[in-house]
Amino acid sequence: MNALQQYIDLYRDHGRLLREKSCETLNAPREKACTDLQNMALPRKGSENYEHTDLQELLAPDYALNIARVPLGVNPQATFRCDVPNLSTSLFMLLNDGWAETDISRRNLPEGVTVDSLAHAAATMPELVGKYYNKLADPANPLAALNTMLAQDGLFLHIRKGVKLEKPLQLVDILQYDVPLMTVRRMLIVIEDAAEGKLLICDHTQNPDVKLLNLQTIEIFAGRNSHFDLYDLEESTENTTRLSTLFLRQESGSNVLIDGITLFNGTTRNEYFCSMPEPDAELHLYGMGIEDLSRRLDTYSRISHEAERCRSNELFKYVVDDSSTGAFSGRIYVAPGAQKTEAYQANRNIVGTDDARMFSKPQLEIYADDVKCSHGTAIGQLDALQVFYMRTRGLSESTARMLLKQAFMADVIEGVRLPALKDRLRQLVEMRFSGTQGSCSACHNEGCRI
Amino acid sequence: MEKKRKFRLSIHKMLRVKDLHAEIGGKEILKGINLEINPGEVHAIMGPNGSGKSTLSMVLAGNPAYTVTGGEADFCGKDLLAMEPEVRSHEGLFLGFQYPVEIPGVSMMNFMRAAVNAKREYFGEQPMSAAAFLKLMREKRAIVELDNKLASRSVNEGFSGGEKKRNEIFQMAVLEPKLSILDETDSGLDIDALRIVAEGVNKLKTDNNATIVITHYQRLLDYIKPDFVHILYKGRIVMTGGPELALELEERGYDWIKESADAENK
Numbered sequence: 001m002n003a004l005q006q007y008i009d010l011y012r013d014h015g016r017l018l019r020e021k022s023c024e025t026l027n028a029p030r031e032k033a034c035t036d037l038q039n040m041a042l043p044r045k046g047s048e049n050y051e052h053t054d055l056q057e058l059l060a061p062d063y064a065l066n067i068a069r070v071p072l073g074v075n076p077q078a079t080f081r082c083d084v085p086n087l088s089t090s091l092f093m094l095l096n097d098g099w100a101e102t103d104i105s106r107r108n109l110p111e112g113v114t115v116d117s118l119a120h121a122a123a124t125m126p127e128l129v130g131k132y133y134n135k136l137a138d139p140a141n142p143l144a145a146l147n148t149m150l151a152q153d154g155l156f157l158h159i160r161k162g163v164k165l166e167k168p169l170q171l172v173d174i175l176q177y178d179v180p181l182m183t184v185r186r187m188l189i190v191i192e193d194a195a196e197g198k199l200l201i202c203d204h205t206q207n208p209d210v211k212l213l214n215l216q217t218i219e220i221f222a223g224r225n226s227h228f229d230l231y232d233l234e235e236s237t238e239n240t241t242r243l244s245t246l247f248l249r250q251e252s253g254s255n256v257l258i259d260g261i262t263l264f265n266g267t268t269r270n271e272y273f274c275s276m277p278e279p280d281a282e283l284h285l286y287g288m289g290i291e292d293l294s295r296r297l298d299t300y301s302r303i304s305h306e307a308e309r310c311r312s313n314e315l316f317k318y319v320v321d322d323s324s325t326g327a328f329s330g331r332i333y334v335a336p337g338a339q340k341t342e343a344y345q346a347n348r349n350i351v352g353t354d355d356a357r358m359f360s361k362p363q364l365e366i367y368a369d370d371v372k373c374s375h376g377t378a379i380g381q382l383d384a385l386q387v388f389y390m391r392t393r394g395l396s397e398s399t400a401r402m403l404l405k406q407a408f409m410a411d412v413i414e415g416v417r418l419p420a421l422k423d424r425l426r427q428l429v430e431m432r433f434s435g436t437q438g439s440c441s442a443c444h445n446e447g448c449r450i
Numbered sequence: 451m452e453k454k455r456k457f458r459l460s461i462h463k464m465l466r467v468k469d470l471h472a473e474i475g476g477k478e479i480l481k482g483i484n485l486e487i488n489p490g491e492v493h494a495i496m497g498p499n500g501s502g503k504s505t506l507s508m509v510l511a512g513n514p515a516y517t518v519t520g521g522e523a524d525f526c527g528k529d530l531l532a533m534e535p536e537v538r539s540h541e542g543l544f545l546g547f548q549y550p551v552e553i554p555g556v557s558m559m560n561f562m563r564a565a566v567n568a569k570r571e572y573f574g575e576q577p578m579s580a581a582a583f584l585k586l587m588r589e590k591r592a593i594v595e596l597d598n599k600l601a602s603r604s605v606n607e608g609f610s611g612g613e614k615k616r617n618e619i620f621q622m623a624v625l626e627p628k629l630s631i632l633d634e635t636d637s638g639l640d641i642d643a644l645r646i647v648a649e650g651v652n653k654l655k656t657d658n659n660a661t662i663v664i665t666h667y668q669r670l671l672d673y674i675k676p677d678f679v680h681i682l683y684k685g686r687i688v689m690t691g692g693p694e695l696a697l698e699l700e701e702r703g704y705d706w707i708k709e710s711a712d713a714e715n716k
Contacts, residue, residue: 384515389551391535392511392544393565393621394572403564407555407604 003059004037004142010065011149018067022152025122026186029134033148036139043142052327052359053269053298055142058241063182063213069152072096072177089170089200090115096175097153097183112160113197115169118186121156129156132190136219136247138273143245147184147217154186154216159195161223168198168229168418175214175240176206185216189230193223193251198231198418205236212239218246222254224278229257229417232270238293240266245273252278252307257417260287261425262297263432272301276310287316288412290432291324291356298327305334305341305371314345317412319405319433321352331363332375338368345375350382350408352401402433464489464526464629464660465510471520472509478519479505481685487629490657494671494696495664497682498704503664504548506682507633511545512538526628539565540572542628546618546635548664553605558617561605562587562624569625590623594650612643619650630654631662636670648673668700683711 011018011034019027045054066072072095090108092115093100099117109115114125122129137144159165175183191197205212214236222228234242242265250256260270274283289297303312318326328347349358362375382404390400409429416422463486470483479502487493497503509516510523512535523530525543533541553561566586567577578586587601594616606614615635622630632651636644651661651674663674671679671693679695680687683704688711689695699707 383551386551386553388511388513388515388535389547389553390561392539392547393561393625394536394539394568395561395564396536396568397534399564399568403556403560404553407553410555 002042003056004040004042004146006062007059007146007150008034008037010067014067018150018152021067021069023119023123023126025126025130025133026119026151028130029148033139033145036145037142037149040140040142040145049300049329051329051361052296052325055243058213058243058267058269059146061180061211061213063180063211064177065150065182065184066096066098067150067152069098072098089168092155092169092171094153094155094171094173094185096177096181097151097185099153099155110163110165112163112195113165114156114158116156117153118151118156118188119153121158128158129188132219132221133188134219136221136249137217137245138247141245141271141273143215143243143269143271144217144247147186147215147245150184150215151186151217152184155188157187157189157197157199159191159197159226161192162194163192164195165197168200168421170200170202173201173203173214174206175204175212175236177210177212178207180211180213182213182215185214187216187218189218189220189228191220191222191226191228191254194225195223196227198229200231200418200421201233203232203234203236203242205240208237208239210239211241213241214243216242216244218244220246220248220256222248222250222256222281224251225253226251227255229259231259231261231416231418231421233261233263234268235264236266237264238266238295242266242268242270244269245271248272248274248283250274250276250278250281250283250310253280255282257284257415258286259284259412259416260299262287262289262291263428265291265295265297267296269298269300272299272303274302274312275304275306276312277304277306279307279309281307281310283310283312284415285312285314286412286415288409288429289316289318289320289326290409290429291318291326292321294323294325296325296327299329301330303330303332303343303345305332305338305343307338309340310338311342312344314343315412315415316347317409318347318349318358319352319408320349320356320358323353323355325357325359327359328377329361329363330375331365332373334364334366334368334371334373336367339370341368341371341373343371343373347377348408349377349379350405351379352381352405405433406430463487463524465530466524467510467521468523469521470506470509470518470523472505472516472518474505474516479516479685480509482521483682483685483687485680485687487660487662489628489660491678492655492661492663492674492676494674494676494679495662495682495687496666496679496696496699498708501682502685503682504633507545507631507662507664510538510631511535511543536568537572539625539627540569544622544625544627544630546615546622546630546632548634548637550606550609550614550618552607552609554607556605558601558603558605559587562621565621566624586624590620593623593653594619595646596620611638612640612646615639615643615647616650619647619654623650623654626654627659629660629662631664633664634666635663636665636667644670645673668696671696681707683707686711688714
């Protein structure tokens with residue numbers, strides 16, 4: 001049976017309740033999304049863009065959905081505190097797919113910056129939200145369509161023209177429930193012309209024993225000459241499934257950095273659809289995955305150069321150990337006429353054990369003749385001579401390996417444009433490889449480390 | 451009385467290698483090495499290309515790429531071949547690499563701190579304080595005139611040939627080994643760098659430590675005076691002499707040794 005059907009049935013049966021607990025702006029595209037889903041078959045595992053992710057399997061479990069918007073009875077601030085030395089952020093929180101008011105929510109933000117619950121924003125600023133909502137998400141993308149059909153809340157970030165937000169924003173997402181739950185998160189980010197901002201998302205799961213699914217769709221509009229950084233850090237559990245689809249549209253002269261960092265996860269599929277329809281835009285798309293046990297991480301990216309003189313730099317690095325699986329599929333598309341494009345793509349991976357698997361598919365599709373493009377992948381082991389050299393200086397084999405894996409991630413960390421986060425990330429990666437820190441599942445109430 | 455003296459001598463042996471055989475990739479390289487080294491001695495190992503000099507150093511340091519197929523090696527009364535490479539290091543064996551390995555992303559400072567503290571941990575000591583460590587680095591850097599800025603760089607990355615070799619001696623100075631094996635430390639060095647490296651080695655020399663210098667050329671031995679010179683050929687030490695042997699090699703080349711060794715083998 002098509003795993004989508006249960007969600008379509010759910011929508012058909014409870015659509016009224018779902019719509020009642022939402023608002024017009026978010027309700028508007030639901031029906032079409034449902035029809036789209038009805039007419040599409042979930043891509044089979046092994047098909048072109050889903051070679052290593054089986055959506056059928058991932059969507060099959062009977063997850064609960066909180067469409068009635070019942071408060072789930074968890075006070076996030078009682079169990080969760082965020083504190084990064086030297087990184088002062090404006091902190092916001094999503095608990096499952098509901099907006100959690102934090103002490104400083106909406107306060108202390110400069111004029112022209114809106115950070116809000118998507119549901120609240122859509123109800124109070126229907127024109128602004130409606131202008132952008134679901135305008136980038138691809139109706140043919142099953143995960144985005146499913147999200148559109150079911151989404152009721154999430155994040156709305158808006159930075160008005162010319163406003164430069166100095167202090168980074170931080171959104172802590174927490175998954176926590178006692179029975180298998182599907183969380184439908186929607187994020188809409190609008191950075192107007194010449195505006196600037198940075199957002200760090202920390203994606204956590206607090207209950208390690210329950211199967212939880214995070215279905216999230218992110219739409220980002222980057223206006224002319226805007227600057228925007230998104231750091232999306234996953235520290236979840238083996239029982240967590242994360243299906244994330246990101247759509248980015250960059251206008252001329254904009255500069256965007258997207259960094260997907262997977263420190264701990266269960267099964268993750270991260271999709272990035274980035275388009276540059278106007279000239280002189282610049283995109284940095286980075287990612288790192290540290291996989292062990294039987295975790296799975298699958299990245300799919302498509303960067304479309306549709307105008308002249310845009311630059312993109314893509315770098316994804318994985319370390320896969322134990323019996324984990326990593327997959328990377330990236331495509332750079334250069335449209336006819338997109339001359340002077342500079343697009344670089346690299347995927348480099350270390351496979352630490354015989355049972356770990358890494359799949360990589362770097363792709364270039366070029367229809368312009370005056371461009372500089374490169375793509376490449378490397379899959380290999382740690383250098384035995386480097387390990388030996390370190391051991392002759394007294395480092396144990398495991399320490400040597402740990403330092404080398406850490407060093408392997410150095411250039412991805414170097415790409416971070418938030419100095420305090422860079423330092424913190426270096427530390428987190430070190431702790432991750434040295435095993436001195438468990439994931440969220442081990443820390444429980446100690447609080448977020450970012 | 452005679453017996454007693456012999457016994458006393460033998461417990462003072464630092465390294466005793468007996469009939470050592472080793473191979474890599476199924477190919478036997480070392481075919482019965484015998485070598486004895488006492489504290490305070492400097493041994494030079496010379497020999498034509500492919501004779502097994504670097505293999506000997508790798509096997510003594512424990513490179514897992516090589517397989518020991520026979521023989522034994524005793525280091526300060528312990529079975530060297532049974533030890534992991536890091537234990538050999540803790541016990542006082544040091545290998546200066548012919549081609550020091552670049553490790554991008556690992557800073558010299560972190561690397562040396564890890565090395566120093568690993569050794570301390572092995573001997574049940576607490577990690578060194580940050581201040582003491584920095585002082586140690588400063589002192590040891592001076593021995594080989596290593597630039598401070600190299601300390602903040604990744605291990606050997608972007609170092610010149612001379613800097614890499616100086617860095618090896620710097621690490622040797624920090625780790626204070628009992629026995630140092632310097633594998634072609636002179637290769638790729640100009641005269642000034644050679645002098646600095648050699649002076650560094652000489653400064654570190656005491657009556658209690660020993661050095662094996664592996665080299666192609668007599669030149670290095672002008673700076674580091676050996677007590678013994680061994681000629682390695684086809685995986686065996688075919689001749690041992692004093693410093694004069696190196697001078698003779700410089701003059702006559704290896705052919706006469708090859709001929710006599712090959713004749714003996716037949």
